[in-house]
Amino acid sequence: MFVRHRGGAPNYQPKPLIAKHHFDPVKAWKRRHGISTKELPIAMKNLELEDQSTVQHPKVHVYFAGTGGTASKLAERLKKFLKANSGAVIGEYGCLNSFDATKIHMNDTFLSIKKLDTGEFPEGVKYSIFGLGDDAYRSTFNGAAEIIDEIYHEKLVAPLLNHKLIESDVSVENPPLKVFRQWKESIISVIDGKGEVVNNGADSLLSVNPYLRHRDLLKTFSEGAITFEPMDDIVGGILKLTIEITENDCQDMGHIRILPRNSTENVQKVMEILNLPTLDAVIDLRRYEGQIPNDDKWMGIVSTQAFLSDYVDLCEPFTTLKWAGGFPEVENISVLQVLSAFSEQLHGPSVSAELRHRILLSMPTLRPRIYSLASSNLEGTSINRIGGNNQAEILVRVLPEGRFSSTCISSLRPGDKISYKLAPNTLVLPLLPSPYLDPVGFKPTHVILIGTGTGLAPILSFLSRRLTQLIASGSNFDENSSITLFAGFRSPTIDKPDVPDDRKLFEPTFRRFSSYGLFSELYYTPSNEAKIRVQDTFETDDVKHMLLLRIIKQKAWIFVCGGAEMVKGVKDKLGEVLGEKALEQVSEEGRLLCEVF
Incomplete structure (x- = not known):
């Protein structure tokens, strides 16, 4: 997990208080705690000290690693929470670069956030990992945490929770406090012997369901009209786009996340191939990988049209083709290409509603693209205000197969609205x-x-x-x-x-x-x-x-x-x-x- 060393305080030594006692204060303390006050020979005293030193009580060790400071802050919160709400004894606490496996003892619990050196673990040690990632970087999302998890698995270290690796997404919430709270409460419950009380179903915050995570991501986005110059003969060049934003506290030199929605044309094409009605079709996001919703909440239900437009990327490969058993082999280039290749088979009478559901929930989620702001909020509040909204400018390199720069923008017209989310840039x-x-x-x-x-x-x-x-x-x-x-x-x-x-x-x-x-x-x-x-x-x-x-x-x-x-x-x-x-x-x-x- 995390730990922060507070300089100065650990080295504070109060001045000794000298007082006279009618009774020997050391013996009085021993009697209160049921410890014998009988004097032992020197050799026995040494033996007693040695025996006590070999007793190892189970501890909870907290380690963290990260570059932006979020990991260390959450680690500090976790340590305080464990001390205040659990009988756990805190052991080692610090950056994972300083991790030493020899300080981890039998039956200890090891909580970590990213990175780990090698070392052997004693029997009975358990672990839990809280990964801090940004889903905009799909190929490396929580990659460091996954590497740690693999190391633990190779060393046969047992997970503390059912979800051994908790993946949080800072693009949904930064810092990801909702997921963090549920994680630490589950840890407390297990450490105190009460068992894991967290809901591990499809609706759990700790769920690995990417569609529910994407649903939460969409809630943080806003809508803004976009304007740009014609794109003729600009492939390979830089395009300046202007987005109307409603926020007044846009950070200069900050970032903006843009969701490259699928075009209406592509959405309609997929719905026709899957033989889905235009208006009435819905999908239950909680049925990912066969999960069964544990209640009748409606929050996991979205229209299929919205799902195909805003949730999944039709230009990326399927996450799996397990649903295509019995179909002719086809190269998994993109959702659109695969479905087009199976167009005839998917129109047959044997295609069930369950199969369509499996196909939809095998599509990759839509990844936001991140760009740096090229305009100033100070300037925008004075001379570039339009209709009460500020303008944010970005520069986009137009690539031939660029998901946003080419595919998405080519389907837009000046004045169309896009989904965006402003993000701070603490570096600057x-x-x-x-x-x-x-x-x-x-x-x-x-x-x-x-x-x-x-x-x-x-x-x-x-x-x-x-x-x-x-x-x-x-x-x-x-x-x-x-x-x-x-x-x-x-x-x-x-x-x-x-x-x-x-x-x-x-x-x-x-x-x-x-x-x-x-x-x-x-x-x-x-x-x-x-x-x-x-x-x-x-x-x-x-x-x-x-x-x-x-x-x-x-x-x-x-x-x-x-x-x-x-x-x-x-x-x-x-x-x-x-x-x-x-x-x-x-x-x-x-x-x-x-x-x-």
């Missing part, structure tokens, strides 16, 4: 001083911004915010040119003349910011025959001198956004310019912020 909070500070006293910190392609989106958000704050403060821009920008983007070259020209999007925008004197330095790196990358510009003498001045002497902040290879290349090059020790110092001070997509 140090770069965002409060907009409620005295504008006259606003003294901006120097920031070095480095981004490429759609990685320039959060940088545009930051620039809009900084410009709005400076205008509001009435500052002299010549005295507040506090931004260095390195921007890389695609553009046609002699070798690749047909590449979409991203300069048409970025250069006018940067010229606008530059006209206000916002930049102290501005460097463009478009595509070029020499294959010069944005970080390669650091090698010139004048740029080296500038970086040393800004970062070492002026204590500038650095924000890097791009693909993993680009971010690594920038960090490596900064290490060469500043020196590895200097760059390490900047990182330790928290002045190097890297966002990888």
Whole structure:
């Protein structure tokens, strides 16, 4: 689970209180606790101490691991809850990197959140894992927790609960307190010998039913109209989309999740293949993998049309083809392609309602796509308000088979509504001083911004915010040119003349910011025959001198956004310019912020 060490407090030692007692206080304490006060020979005393030291009482060990702080906070809650509500004795508590299997003893309980080193476990040890994941990253969702679970399984460690791995989804609730509460209450019940009282049916919060989890996810989404320029001849290029949002507290440089719904045309096609009525067909989500609803709640019932539109992804492969036994073999490329291949068989009289249900509940859930905001909420509340709603802008790279960028957007028209959910970006909070500070006293910190392609989106958000704050403060821009920008983007070259020209999007925008004197330095790196990358510009003498001045002497902040290879290349090059020790110092001070997509 989790554990946080509180510095200072464990080392506090009160001054001794000296008092006279009519009776020996040590013997008095022993008599109250039924301990013999008879003196023993020294050898017997030593033996008694040794025997006591070998007694191991079952304990509950709590470990955590994560990068955002949520795991450690939940671990602290769990530890306090166990102490207050259970007779459990807390053993080891800390980061999983410090896990030591030799400190786990017979019949102990091991609660963990992500990552584990190898080690042998004593007999009788039980475990439970609480995984923190984001379903937007489908291929790695709760992947670390699953690896731990596999290790426990290989070492024949028994699970504490029926659900040995509890998967929470921060895209539904962050932090996932509802699932966490049910999990810890179930743990308490088992540890105290009362048995597991949690409902393990289809309606349980601890259920692994992906459709019920997706239902909860949909409740957190909002609807907003979308506008964009025509997509003609833009495949491979960047498309700017504007979404009307109702929220007034949209975080600058934050994220937005977009649900790429299936088109009406594809939904109708599937309903025709499965011979489903358009209006009356419904599906019970709680029947996933043969689960039987344990009551008559209606919350698991949705219309089939809504299910096919908002719950599942018709462009992804089936999660399983077990339902297709007896059908001709077919490659599981996508739901649409498989159903089209079985169109004749699925129209036959032998196709039951139960089979249709199994087919529907074998479809993969629809995964939201995450994008960085390219606009500022400060700017939106003043000059970009439409009909009482703010505008949020995002940059989308249009890929030939992109689930949202191509497949979904191609079925939309400007003005159509999409499902979205705003999400904070805690990484960049140090770069965002409060907009409620005295504008006259606003003294901006120097920031070095480095981004490429759609990685320039959060940088545009930051620039809009900084410009709005400076205008509001009435500052002299010549005295507040506090931004260095390195921007890389695609553009046609002699070798690749047909590449979409991203300069048409970025250069006018940067010229606008530059006209206000916002930049102290501005460097463009478009595509070029020499294959010069944005970080390669650091090698010139004048740029080296500038970086040393800004970062070492002026204590500038650095924000890097791009693909993993680009971010690594920038960090490596900064290490060469500043020196590895200097760059390490900047990182330790928290002045190097890297966002990888």
